[in-house]
Amino acid sequence: MLKRKALAVGALAxxxxxxxxxxxxxxxxxxxxxDSDSGGSAGDQVAVAFVPKLQGIPYFEAMNAGGQSAAxxxxxxxxxxxxxxxxxxxxADIVRSFIQQKVDALIVAPNDPDSMAPLxxxxxxxxxxxxxxxxxxxxSVREVFVNQASVEGIGQGLTDALLEAMGGSGKxxxxxxxxxxxxxxxWIDVQKAYTAxxxxxxxxxDIVYAGEDQAAATxxxxxxxxxHPDLTGLVGExxxxxxxxxxxxxxxxxxxxxxxxxxxxxxxxxxxxxxGSSSASILWDVEALGYLTAWAGLxxxxxxxxxxxxxxxxxxxxxxxxxENKVLLLGPPLRxxxxxxxxxxx
Amino acid sequence: MTVLDREPSEAVKPxxxxxxxxxxxxxxxxLVAVIAVLWVLLGIFTPSFLSPxxxxxxxxxVAPIALIGVGMTFIIITAGIDVSVGGAIALCAVVTAKLLVxxxxxxxxxxxxxxxxxxxxxxxxxxxxAYGRVHAIIITFGTANIFQFFxxxxxxxxxxxxxxATLDVFGRGDVGRTFGVPHSFAITxxxxxxxxxxxxxxxxxxxxFAIGGNANAxxxxxxxxxxxxxxxxxxxxxxxxxxxxxxxxxGTSTLDQGVGIGRExxxxxxxxxxxxxxxxxxxxxxxxxxxxxxxxxxxSGVTQLGWPSQLANLFVGLFIIIAVGTDLLRERARRxxx
Numbered sequence: 001m002l003k004r005k006a007l008a009v010g011a012l013a014x015x016x017x018x019x020x021x022x023x024x025x026x027x028x029x030x031x032x033x034x035d036s037d038s039g040g041s042a043g044d045q046v047a048v049a050f051v052p053k054l055q056g057i058p059y060f061e062a063m064n065a066g067g068q069s070a071a072x073x074x075x076x077x078x079x080x081x082x083x084x085x086x087x088x089x090x091x092a093d094i095v096r097s098f099i100q101q102k103v104d105a106l107i108v109a110p111n112d113p114d115s116m117a118p119l120x121x122x123x124x125x126x127x128x129x130x131x132x133x134x135x136x137x138x139x140s141v142r143e144v145f146v147n148q149a150s151v152e153g154i155g156q157g158l159t160d161a162l163l164e165a166m167g168g169s170g171k172x173x174x175x176x177x178x179x180x181x182x183x184x185x186x187w188i189d190v191q192k193a194y195t196a197x198x199x200x201x202x203x204x205x206d207i208v209y210a211g212e213d214q215a216a217a218t219x220x221x222x223x224x225x226x227x228h229p230d231l232t233g234l235v236g237e238x239x240x241x242x243x244x245x246x247x248x249x250x251x252x253x254x255x256x257x258x259x260x261x262x263x264x265x266x267x268x269x270x271x272x273x274x275x276g277s278s279s280a281s282i283l284w285d286v287e288a289l290g291y292l293t294a295w296a297g298l299x300x301x302x303x304x305x306x307x308x309x310x311x312x313x314x315x316x317x318x319x320x321x322x323x324e325n326k327v328l329l330l331g332p333p334l335r336x337x338x339x340x341x342x343x344x345x346x
Numbered sequence: 347m348t349v350l351d352r353e354p355s356e357a358v359k360p361x362x363x364x365x366x367x368x369x370x371x372x373x374x375x376x377l378v379a380v381i382a383v384l385w386v387l388l389g390i391f392t393p394s395f396l397s398p399x400x401x402x403x404x405x406x407x408v409a410p411i412a413l414i415g416v417g418m419t420f421i422i423i424t425a426g427i428d429v430s431v432g433g434a435i436a437l438c439a440v441v442t443a444k445l446l447v448x449x450x451x452x453x454x455x456x457x458x459x460x461x462x463x464x465x466x467x468x469x470x471x472x473x474x475x476a477y478g479r480v481h482a483i484i485i486t487f488g489t490a491n492i493f494q495f496f497x498x499x500x501x502x503x504x505x506x507x508x509x510x511a512t513l514d515v516f517g518r519g520d521v522g523r524t525f526g527v528p529h530s531f532a533i534t535x536x537x538x539x540x541x542x543x544x545x546x547x548x549x550x551x552x553x554x555f556a557i558g559g560n561a562n563a564x565x566x567x568x569x570x571x572x573x574x575x576x577x578x579x580x581x582x583x584x585x586x587x588x589x590x591x592x593x594x595x596x597g598t599s600t601l602d603q604g605v606g607i608g609r610e611x612x613x614x615x616x617x618x619x620x621x622x623x624x625x626x627x628x629x630x631x632x633x634x635x636x637x638x639x640x641x642x643x644x645x646s647g648v649t650q651l652g653w654p655s656q657l658a659n660l661f662v663g664l665f666i667i668i669a670v671g672t673d674l675l676r677e678r679a680r681r682x683x684x
Contacts, residue, residue: 056603061503084498085607179656209655212604214597216645219407222518223649226400229393243598251518252399267507268600346504 048297055082066290088112105297129300155190169201172233217244236262246272373621417582425626433493436606438590461587468583558626
């Protein structure tokens with residue numbers, strides 16, 4: 001009897017432990033076939049490793065594609081591996097393994113900038129050139145941040161695209177994703193300030209957080225339309241909520257009454273751009289961002305100083321560098337509409 | 347274990363007819379009251395919570411959680427648990443979405459394929475648990491990762507884009523409703539009623555309770571424990587297959603890798619809030635349906651009131667603690683009486 005009780009207690013404790021660590025362990029890289037097609041040791045090739053927030057989503061896969069084509073053109077080895085969920089601890093494990101492999105450059109899109117900082121220090125101490133891309137870790141020793149678009153560019157691009165559709169005035173709401181996502185929150189701050197300044201007749205009535213869950217984003221967008229019967233605009237702040245808000249508008253039969261914009265990947269937004277439930281998607285050329293990331297890694301390893309404007313490739317003739325903040329800027333954001341959506345295959 | 351104390355004391359009484367549990371329990375009535383109060387309050391304090399445009403989408407969101415919750419209730423009644431439903435949802439959903447995109451299969455084929463795949467996944471869980479005699483949480487935690495692995499493989503580092511409108515009959519749009527009732531919710535109600543009848547009125551259903559009360563005693567009393575346990579997981583798997591179709595319909599025309607993440611906890615939350623004892627031996631599918639409605643009411647309510655989104659987590663957490671707490675208190679009271 002005692003033994004069974006002990007077993008039961010043990011099982012309960014174990015199950016509790018499993019449940020609490022569920023995220024972490026599931027985030028372990030189970031897909032080690034990640035794209036290092038040169039395989040094996042790098043020889044005298046410069047090895048640039050990139051750790052995305054999570055792998056397997058079109059956004060970071062497109063970055064990977066860009067990095068790979070840069071690797072081919074520049075003659076470097078491009079290593080790409082990320083966690084399968086956007087989990088800081090799992091990402092840290094991958095960063096550690098790259099430090100142990102003694103790659104030449106390590107570039108991270110951190111899930112949690114603060115907890116990534118000491119790891120980047122560790123990498124720098126090991127003689128690895130460190131940088132961030134897509135998302136910055138400002139309080140770290142990173143030598144460069146490859147910025148996809150300025151915070152102002154994104155925030156103003158979203159606001160302008162939406163207010164153009166709404167006719168310059170009206171009430172709108174934002175469906176964001178993770179509450180702690182630093183880049184999303186920074187864009188939202190710009191949207192608030194820019195809306196107040198440039199569109200005095202427009203008002204942001206609510207900002208909600210759906211996590212990275214499409215169904216939740218759709219359902220919250222529906223709730224927002226019910227809560228504010230005079231709502232005429234919705235913003236989907238990330239790649240899961242951008243199609244979500246458009247779907248909600250289409251389901252409610254409010255296409256043409258409620259307008260939406262978002263940060264969605266082109267192919268996921270295409271049906272909504274075509275049926276009019278989404279007016280535009282604001283994004284940047286993700287493959288070019290991957291290319292620039294690989295290029296920046298190589299410059300760090302070779303010890304080349306960045307210039308105020310850099311010729312990276314034929315497609316990226318003038319990349320600006322902000323020496324004070326050590327930020328490379330990809331360029332102004334793209335507005336994706338029915339006109340150009342087919343130019344992107346991700 | 348202790349739940350059994352009740353059974354002999356009832357058995358001593360000379361009864362001529364079968365003893366049936368009450369058709370609804372206290373917990374269910376409490377849930378109905380709580381939901382009713384919340385709906386009235388939300389009706390007063392929001393512009394349109396009680397309008398069809400708000401209640402219909404709410405019921406569409408409830409459907410997959412409550413539907414899979416029916417299976418989860420069966421499992422938890424047998425003192426098991428299934429934490430693999432998130433991974434199973436992801437696998438069923440991505441396979442179904444790919445069938446729709448690449449082969450343009452008609453609705454019945456898509457639904458049947460998804461349910462068949464779900465059944466296979468449920469049989470894998472059930473066989474390992476019933477015949478391998480390893481605790482359910484260990485097995486399903488393992489299969490959760492394996493299902494997720496296969497799902498990610500099928501996704502192949504990309505989302506599934508441009509899913510055709512085939513499954514929209516289960517969605518939030520106009521085609522998803524008949525006489526104002528969302529189809530997915532109507533199907534869920536039907537499944538809940540069937541399950542309620544099965545648990546209450548058939549020997550097989552009562553056996554599930556007996557297994558959860560004390561599996562050894564049930565075995566000695568002649569209950570075929572292993573096939574019954576296997577059945578519970580098989581039913582859950584099949585319902586996961588159907589629920590995955592509901593989730594595709596409730597999402598967008600793009601399916602991403604996040605489709606199953608966290609759903610197992612949402613389903614278990616609905617079951618526990620619905621009054622099913624996590625220790626096994628007691629539970630109700632109607633409670634689970636009400637639990638799912640309560641959770642979605644809180645989530646929608648918080649948004650419609652304009653409150654910060656994270657308050658929904660706080661409320662759901664409190665409901666779980668309160669539900670488990672009252673369950674344990676009742677248990678203690680019952681033991682004292684016996």
